[in-house]
Amino acid sequence: xxxxxxxxxxxxxxxxxxxxxxxxGSLLSILDLSVEDVSRLLERSTGLEKExxxxxxxxxxxxxxxxxxxxxxxxxxxxxxxxxxALGADTTLVxxxxxxxEKGESLKDTGLTLRALGAEAIILRHNSSGSPWLLEQSTHxxxxxxxxxxxxxxTQALLDLxxxxxxxxxxxxxxxxxxxxxxxxxxxxxxxxxxWRGSAVPIKADTLAGLTVTIVGDILHSRVARSNMLLLPRxxxxxxxxxxxxxxxxxxxxxxxxxxxxxxxxxxGDPGVxxxxxxxxxxxxxxxxxxxxxxxxRLAGLQLDLDEYKARYQLTGQRLAAHAPNAIVMHPGxxxxxxxxxxxxxxxxxxxxxxxxxxxxxxxxxxxxxxLAATHGGRA
Amino acid sequence: xxxxxxxxxxxxxxxxxxDAAKDILxxxxxxxxxxxxxxxxxxxxxxxxxxxxxILAPGLIDIHVHLREPxxxxxxxxxxxxxxxxxxxxxxxxxxPNTTPVNDSxxxxxxxxxxxxGAQVRVFPIAAATRGSKGESINDFAALKSAGAVAVTxxxxxxxxxxxxxxxxxAAARVGLTVIQHAEDTRLTQGASMNLGPASxxxxxxxxxxxAESGLVERDIRLVAELRDAHPHLxxxxxxxxxxxxxxxQARRNGLRVTCEVAPHHFLLTEEHxxxxxxxxxxxxxxxxxxxRDAMIEGILDGVVDAIATDHAPHAQHEKEVEFEQxxxxxxGLETALGLCLRWLHREWKMPLGRVLGLLSAQPAxxxxxxxxxxLTVGSYADVVIFDPKAEWTYRATESKSKAKNTPFDGxxxxxxxxxxxxxxxVAFANPA
Ligand SMILES: [Zn+2]
Numbered sequence: 001x002x003x004x005x006x007x008x009x010x011x012x013x014x015x016x017x018x019x020x021x022x023x024x025g026s027l028l029s030i031l032d033l034s035v036e037d038v039s040r041l042l043e044r045s046t047g048l049e050k051e052x053x054x055x056x057x058x059x060x061x062x063x064x065x066x067x068x069x070x071x072x073x074x075x076x077x078x079x080x081x082x083x084x085x086a087l088g089a090d091t092t093l094v095x096x097x098x099x100x101x102e103k104g105e106s107l108k109d110t111g112l113t114l115r116a117l118g119a120e121a122i123i124l125r126h127n128s129s130g131s132p133w134l135l136e137q138s139t140h141x142x143x144x145x146x147x148x149x150x151x152x153x154x155t156q157a158l159l160d161l162x163x164x165x166x167x168x169x170x171x172x173x174x175x176x177x178x179x180x181x182x183x184x185x186x187x188x189x190x191x192x193x194x195x196w197r198g199s200a201v202p203i204k205a206d207t208l209a210g211l212t213v214t215i216v217g218d219i220l221h222s223r224v225a226r227s228n229m230l231l232l233p234r235x236x237x238x239x240x241x242x243x244x245x246x247x248x249x250x251x252x253x254x255x256x257x258x259x260x261x262x263x264x265x266x267x268x269g270d271p272g273v274x275x276x277x278x279x280x281x282x283x284x285x286x287x288x289x290x291x292x293x294x295x296x297x298r299l300a301g302l303q304l305d306l307d308e309y310k311a312r313y314q315l316t317g318q319r320l321a322a323h324a325p326n327a328i329v330m331h332p333g334x335x336x337x338x339x340x341x342x343x344x345x346x347x348x349x350x351x352x353x354x355x356x357x358x359x360x361x362x363x364x365x366x367x368x369x370x371x372l373a374a375t376h377g378g379r380a
Numbered sequence: 381x382x383x384x385x386x387x388x389x390x391x392x393x394x395x396x397x398x399d400a401a402k403d404i405l406x407x408x409x410x411x412x413x414x415x416x417x418x419x420x421x422x423x424x425x426x427x428x429x430x431x432x433x434x435i436l437a438p439g440l441i442d443i444h445v446h447l448r449e450p451x452x453x454x455x456x457x458x459x460x461x462x463x464x465x466x467x468x469x470x471x472x473x474x475x476x477p478n479t480t481p482v483n484d485s486x487x488x489x490x491x492x493x494x495x496x497x498g499a500q501v502r503v504f505p506i507a508a509a510t511r512g513s514k515g516e517s518i519n520d521f522a523a524l525k526s527a528g529a530v531a532v533t534x535x536x537x538x539x540x541x542x543x544x545x546x547x548x549x550x551a552a553a554r555v556g557l558t559v560i561q562h563a564e565d566t567r568l569t570q571g572a573s574m575n576l577g578p579a580s581x582x583x584x585x586x587x588x589x590x591x592a593e594s595g596l597v598e599r600d601i602r603l604v605a606e607l608r609d610a611h612p613h614l615x616x617x618x619x620x621x622x623x624x625x626x627x628x629x630q631a632r633r634n635g636l637r638v639t640c641e642v643a644p645h646h647f648l649l650t651e652e653h654x655x656x657x658x659x660x661x662x663x664x665x666x667x668x669x670x671x672x673r674d675a676m677i678e679g680i681l682d683g684v685v686d687a688i689a690t691d692h693a694p695h696a697q698h699e700k701e702v703e704f705e706q707x708x709x710x711x712x713g714l715e716t717a718l719g720l721c722l723r724w725l726h727r728e729w730k731m732p733l734g735r736v737l738g739l740l741s742a743q744p745a746x747x748x749x750x751x752x753x754x755x756l757t758v759g760s761y762a763d764v765v766i767f768d769p770k771a772e773w774t775y776r777a778t779e780s781k782s783k784a785k786n787t788p789f790d791g792x793x794x795x796x797x798x799x800x801x802x803x804x805x806x807v808a809f810a811n812p813a
Pocket of ligand 1: 535536537562617618664665
């Protein structure tokens with residue numbers, strides 16, 4: 001009989017580190033970006049936002065970008081499309097609603113066809129987790145993940161970070177909603193409103209130290225939650241996940257790479273990811289609250305008592321005033337008013353929902369510039 | 381049929397208790413004589429095969445392969461699958477019934493064994509337990525057995541209903557067949573494509589809980605206990621979870637005839653090997669946690685596991701080049717099993733060579749009652765594998781004899797190179813140094 005102790009000492013095959021090289025312009029997972037990469041992208045997003053539109057128009061003039069959308073998404077598609085056009089690129093949209101995606105044609109073949117038609121980068125939204133890796137491997141083009149199944153949505157995490165930073169005061173190390181007001185007053189978010197934008201302050205591993213962000217709701221099915229929980233702790237933030245067991249399994253807190261296990265139950269002030277099922281307790285610790293929609297289309301037979309859900313997790317004006325009167329309220333959209341969030345909160349002064357949309361445009365310009373700039377140097 | 385004298389080799393035959401330098405004479409498809417070096421008496425005129433520095437062992441037996449015929453010849457044929465088997469040192473394989481159509485008849489069972497299939501090694505069909513493997517009504521086991529079936533299963537799917545499983549166990553016991561269960565409570569695995577755990581959460585994939593396997597194994601063991609007086613034999617296919625191995629261990633302590641097999645990928649790899657959606661790491665049951673993988677190793681080392689079986693599951697390249705969730709389950713395994721077992725079980729984890737070879741020949745032969753196989757004594761089938769135990773080599777999927785290349789072991793270092801595989805006296809594979 002082999003003893004347990006002896007068994008523990010057995011050497012087993014190691015896991016290969018990287019299965020294949022990426023195109024340097026690709027953005028498949030938020031983990032593809034180092035902290036320095038994130039810093040550079042945020043810097044560029046501001047540069048591009050401030051740039052004279054006539055000059056900006058020449059940056060990607062006549063470059064060809066394909067948008068390949070297997071899921072309908074007005075918000076993300078329009079954002080990428082407008083960002084590409086703002087840089088002067090030509091875009092072509094292939095969606096499952098158009099007849100372009102032939103019945104039965106594989107993702108690989110569709111990608112190869114787009115490449116043959118001259119696409120230099122592909123922005124992919126797909127209902128199957130991991131599909132951007134398949135597309136990148138098949139086409140060797142820069143691929144931008146615009147949301148894959150239940151997996152990731154890296155540009156959303158970047159725009160959420162930009163939103164948070166826009167309200168972040170490095171002196172007090174906290175977020176305050178009031179910056180929203182100043183941004184709104186002028187009709188757009190002004191660069192001067194941000195303590196970091198326009199200045200040389202780079203993003204570092206401790207930039208968000210002391211900040212707690214709560215992500216609430218359907219974590220299990222949310223690519224927004226995954227990308228954010230893989231990004232924010234690397235910048236020093238603590239992420240609290242909040243929701244019922246059905247939508248937030250215990251394993252979620254173990255799925256954060258780069259955070260040592262002993263830090264996986266981070267105390268206030270420590271970076272990491274932790275579960276806090278009591279919404280109001282989470283709110284009291286948070287400077288930013290990220291609300292998620294329940295993805296009815298992915299519930300797959302899961303029974304959820306919506307009345308009970310609302311009673312526990314709906315963000316109401318009363319809750320907000322009582323437990324997080326200064327926090328910013330974020331939502332990746334689309335919002336379902338009266339479900340996870342009341343209309344009053346969505347339209348209220350603490351809401352950054354529309355501001356996030358604006359940041360999305362700037363971030364996607366920067367990401368596309370990066371994708372096509374890297375093409376010049378050839379494949380790594 | 382030629383007479384073949386294998387000389388100067390070292391015979392390792394755990395069932396016969398032999399681990400010594402021996403010459404061996406094969407004649408008319410059987411073992412004719414075994415003697416000390418240079419001592420064969422009937423070798424006059426025989427073709428001589430020099431096995432200096434090599435191990436001779438009973439041909440390997442894989443009791444879980446998918447040969448894809450009839451109906452899925454684009455993935456694999458009986459000819460190509462058995463060529464891969466021969467290259468891997470296997471002289472007999474048991475072919476699963478999830479073909480198109482499902483092998484639930486005596487006609488298909490016979491068709492698979494017909495000489496026209498071009499099999500390079502012996503093929504033992506395993507027939508479907510239920511009609512169309514739909515899990516509703518059981519087949520005529522006596523007829524299937526007389527047509528050559530060596531066991532019944534609905535592999536690819538479980539026999540889920542209590543009543544149908546009970547009936548299968550009882551009917552199989554009456555005719556002396558084994559019921560092989562693909563233990564997966566499919567009510568818990570809908571839409572899932574890997575093990576349920578932190579890795580599946582991170583990748584945004586729906587996961588199969590380990591309980592989907594162990595729960596069904598526990599149910600089956602309860603049924604075997606209820607039918608104790610009829611002495612049914614339950615064999616658990618491709619065991620992958622610690623809880624399932626524990627259940628089998630306990631059942632055996634209780635005196636029940638419950639056996640299990642483990643595939644090399646389940647004692648070597650974990651869910652982390654899925655990496656970034658590698659469809660060559662997608663199979664069912666899925667790669668599990670490190671704790672489950674360690675339990676497979678322990679089960680093999682302490683003897684609860686009765687056989688290593690590959691679950692060789694070839695697929696066409698285009699079928700695996702799709703989104704992870706859409707990709708079919710399964711990997712090839714016939715050409716990598718021996719190399720991996722020698723590299724890891726024997727060299728790394730110090731399992732005696734005889735025990736490793738027993739898991740690949742004598743034990744599976746006993747498990748499915750394959751008479752005259754799994755050992756090399758006078759009169760037994762001339763099924764022999766001859767390999768260089770010291771040779772290290774790198775497996776290249778492109779060089780596979782199988783039609784399919786879907787393996788996670790491409791580029792892996794293997795230990796022990798097969799030089800000859802002899803199936804019933806005929807050289808089925810030769811790769812002399
Ligand atoms: Zn199976």
